[in-house]
Amino acid sequence: MTKQEKAAQILSDPRNQQEEIKALQDTIYVIGGKWKLPIINSLCNGNRRFRDIERSIPGITTRMLSRELKEMEANQLLKRTVTPNSPVLVEYTVTDYCQSFGDIILEMIKWGKKHREKIRTV
Amino acid sequence: MTKQEKAAQILSDPRNQQEEIKALQDTIYVIGGKWKLPIINSLCNGNRRFRDIERSIPGITTRMLSRELKEMEANQLLKRTVTPNSPVLVEYTVTDYCQSFGDIILEMIKWGKKHREKIRTV
DNA sequence: CATTTTGGTATACTCTATGATACTGGTAAC
């Protein structure tokens, strides 16, 4: 790299890029893993009860669902409401804060469909 | 659940929802993990060479970068070009196929920034 | 000529995210 190139690189605001990468890594940290986005998606699709969510996500186990729900509740991505009727009713709903993942999830669903097409036709 | 509710649920096209969840899971499978999205982001920001990418992503090791690049090349998310000049030049670029993650990444960066604000002010 | 840079590979290790399976206590349905 010449001195000119070095100067150009420094001038292109690397600090900003570093911050963006860190923001990206933060998000990945919060919603990363196999299950969190599918759970949010399921909740957004109207599932509110434990077994309904479980049934709506192929492959998930009660253990993972339980853990993820707890963690996401702690991170204020969703809310757990208990109604103490004769059969106790437990319901999960996404918070506004979490709604903002809607767009990301939709994009990822689109991509996944395209990808399946591509795999199939190759 | 009453019979009416059951019927309503069946009518709401669960097959479609199942497919969407699977598409989502596929996408997560392809770009999941700690590093793939940051790598794509780095490439989109103009980094093309191994050490540049490495330096642009805080915390990544050469080993992980090497592995991830190979895997992503195999999945056709990016292309590796070798120019046999006197110092051999190796360059990585995203494929069109991969460009489509741009929007997702931008959304995630936005969310990460908001999240940091939220954490900071609480 | 000593050091640094480039583009990685090799080896050895940790550890955590996930999986499999079983179980519980209460209610309700058959």
Add this chain to the structure above:
DNA sequence: GTTACCAGTATCATAGAGTATACCAAAATG
């Protein structure tokens, strides 16, 4: 009175994601 549903817990096991560190050969830099 047995079977099934709800909302989970408990225990144990494991693959593979990720870390740490050292190393290589060739070229450029100072």
